Amino acid sequence: MSHFTIPTFKLPEFVAKIGAHLPQWPHALALVSGLNTAAKLKLLPEDSLQSLAGKTFLVAVNDTGGEARFTYANGWFRPVFGAAGEPDLTFRADLSAYLQLVSRQEDPDTLFFNRQLSIEGDTELGLVVKNMLDAIEWPPSVGRIPGLERLSALVATLPGRSHHA
Amino acid sequence: MSNNPLPELVCPAGSLPALKAAVDNGADTVYLGFKNDTNARNFAGLNFDEKTMAEGLHYAQSRGKEVLLALNTYAQPGRVQAWREAVDVAAGLGVDALILADVGLLAYAREKYPDLNLHLSVQGSATNYEAVNFCHKEFGIRRAVLPRVLTLAQVEHVIKNTPVEIEVFGFGSLCVMNEGRCWLSSYACGESPNTVGACSPAKYVRWEKNPGRMDARLNGILIDSYGDQENAGYPTLCKGRFEVQGETYYALEEPTSLNVLSVLPEIVKIGVRAIKVEGRQRSPAYVTQVTRTLRAALDSLKDGNDRYSVKPSWQAELTKVSEGHQATLGAYNRPWR
Numbered sequence: 001m002s003h004f005t006i007p008t009f010k011l012p013e014f015v016a017k018i019g020a021h022l023p024q025w026p027h028a029l030a031l032v033s034g035l036n037t038a039a040k041l042k043l044l045p046e047d048s049l050q051s052l053a054g055k056t057f058l059v060a061v062n063d064t065g066g067e068a069r070f071t072y073a074n075g076w077f078r079p080v081f082g083a084a085g086e087p088d089l090t091f092r093a094d095l096s097a098y099l100q101l102v103s104r105q106e107d108p109d110t111l112f113f114n115r116q117l118s119i120e121g122d123t124e125l126g127l128v129v130k131n132m133l134d135a136i137e138w139p140p141s142v143g144r145i146p147g148l149e150r151l152s153a154l155v156a157t158l159p160g161r162s163h164h165a
Numbered sequence: 166m167s168n169n170p171l172p173e174l175v176c177p178a179g180s181l182p183a184l185k186a187a188v189d190n191g192a193d194t195v196y197l198g199f200k201n202d203t204n205a206r207n208f209a210g211l212n213f214d215e216k217t218m219a220e221g222l223h224y225a226q227s228r229g230k231e232v233l234l235a236l237n238t239y240a241q242p243g244r245v246q247a248w249r250e251a252v253d254v255a256a257g258l259g260v261d262a263l264i265l266a267d268v269g270l271l272a273y274a275r276e277k278y279p280d281l282n283l284h285l286s287v288q289g290s291a292t293n294y295e296a297v298n299f300c301h302k303e304f305g306i307r308r309a310v311l312p313r314v315l316t317l318a319q320v321e322h323v324i325k326n327t328p329v330e331i332e333v334f335g336f337g338s339l340c341v342m343n344e345g346r347c348w349l350s351s352y353a354c355g356e357s358p359n360t361v362g363a364c365s366p367a368k369y370v371r372w373e374k375n376p377g378r379m380d381a382r383l384n385g386i387l388i389d390s391y392g393d394q395e396n397a398g399y400p401t402l403c404k405g406r407f408e409v410q411g412e413t414y415y416a417l418e419e420p421t422s423l424n425v426l427s428v429l430p431e432i433v434k435i436g437v438r439a440i441k442v443e444g445r446q447r448s449p450a451y452v453t454q455v456t457r458t459l460r461a462a463l464d465s466l467k468d469g470n471d472r473y474s475v476k477p478s479w480q481a482e483l484t485k486v487s488e489g490h491q492a493t494l495g496a497y498n499r500p501w502r
Contacts, residue, residue: 047200048210104182107451110486113397120374124209124367131210134448135180135217 006105008116009096011063019065028068028079031059035070035077038136048132049075055125056080058087063094089121089129171463172432173439175233175332176456179211179446184221186449188230191460195225196233196264198445203251204235205288206445207362219258231261235445237286238362239267239345249273256281262307265289266345271304284332285309288359290345294326301329308332310441313342313423317497321435330438335425336455337443338488339495340364341403341418349402354384365401372400381405396420398489420489426462426475428497433466451486458482 038044052072059068069080069087093101097116100106108130111117119126176192178184187195198204200212213221218234225232234255240248248267252274255263262282265271266289274283287310291297297309308330311320324331341347347364350357354369369384381388381400388405391397398404398420407416425432425440432440440463442455458479466473484492 045210051209104448104450104453107448107454107486109447109488110451113488114485115379115391115394115397118374118379119372123370123372127208127367128210130448131180131208134182135210137181 006096006099006103008100010094013063016063016065019061022065024067024069025079025081027059027061027066028070028081031068032070032077032079035072039075039077043136043138044132045135048128048135051125051128055088055122056085057129058090059098060090060092061095061098062092087121089119089125091117091119091126093117169433169436171466172437173231173332174335174456174459174463175439175441176452177337177442177445177447178221178452179206179208179444180449181213181217181221181224182449183445183447183452185224186452187456188225188228190453190456191464192230192456194231194233194261194439195221196235196441196445197221198235198237199251199254201247201251202241202360202362203238203248205237205358205362205364206235207238208446209367211446215254215258222258222260226259226261233262233264233284234260235264235286236270237264237266237288239288239359240270241360245269252277264310268300268304271300271306275304279305282307285329286345287312287334288345294323297323297327297329297331301327308438310334312344313339314496316499317428317431317435320437320497324436331436332439332441333425333432333437334423335429335432335440335442335459336483337423337441338399339418339421339423339493340401342496347403353386353402365399370400396489396491404489419491421491421493422483422487422489423495424480424483424487424492425494425497426459426479426483428494429462429475430466430471430473447486454482454486 039049054073056069056071070077071080093111093116097111101108101111108117112119173193174191175194175196176187178187178195178197184195184197198206198212200214201207206212222232236248236251248270252263252270256278262284263274264284264286265274266286271283274281283304283306285291285300285306290312291300291309292312292314300306300309306329310332311323313334320331320333345359348357350364351360354366356363356366358364365383371382373380373382377393379391383400383402388400388402403417404420406413409416442459444451462479
């Protein structure tokens, strides 16, 4: 998919401190738009979508302080604003791990074994989400994740990033 | 180095993108399963329905690759028909072989589809040539997958005494390897690979984050507690740390992956016909990484090359994706028998 290798890096701590004070709705909005596009293109299998109905999800990016809460109901992913209790499923990782995941550079089990990705809550739901994303057959027109290559080239220049073999 | 043909590289596919990744990165053969408990990787959202399987078969077979269908669980009382139907559907779709463990199902497939290739699954637990030859005589199996309990010398002994092709595991997560006979998962949650097609099903698993540690629980039973910097493994009873006589340690087995890179020339030399990669539950990224690494290693053995050496980059790639971040030769090189 991408000719660039996304390195494992951690953003400086101040980024998370600032990020945590910024509004969180843009992350959630960006994420649900992506998911809704995939659902509209019928890239997400119906049986997997059904098991997501009524569940709430939290995707937290540790080193940016960003969080996205969303839910799936009536055929649509939509953001959840404000603290809405314990989510059914929470993913936590640094930005680099998410980038490696979405570009299919790394396997979530690998990241989990290496403690770069954590899953809390309903583990089976986590497996549904993981396997649903793995099974997406990107049509050639959306085969490249917009901006990802530029972004990965940019992060390769970040100071203080660390490589793990 | 002998001039045995290179073993087939048999790679896992839990989804269509994983199947394509295997084919595109050098697998000779892929194996897969239906979205139900007729196979031992029956996890939520994983595996193939008839439509995606037909697409996968076309993708692989049109590129000269074989597709094997794992029907490697045991038909459950009162529901035998479901397993027979899976055989019928697979035969209709045109898979290159079925991987079966249940002797009743082997008999059914042999009688109904005399031309269909049958492989004895690792779950069939045949650890000696008598067992393999019995399945050859009774069901005409083409190949047997050996359980991961034999030394290389023992694998060679089987090969020398059977006309059946022998497949061994080359890479992937290890379990206690009491294949086809393990009920540890049922002890904790009433479900195990042989009954529902899944070890430690995810609905019983909870990862609990606590200050300084992460606890893994299976149906409420504490399996392990990982420090923040410690590598984690799958939440199975066999890989847990338990207190035994005042000491807490991996009482059954450490989380680890099998990796045969260092003994690959010996595996070719003794006449192993196929090398299997574990991991239908893993993502296309894993399939890509492991397939291309083993392909490169096997290709370097072409034409009886006797200057084989394991490249550090191969080892690094496989170590990275290993469970528990460590690898072993398992039973292949153990001194005792």
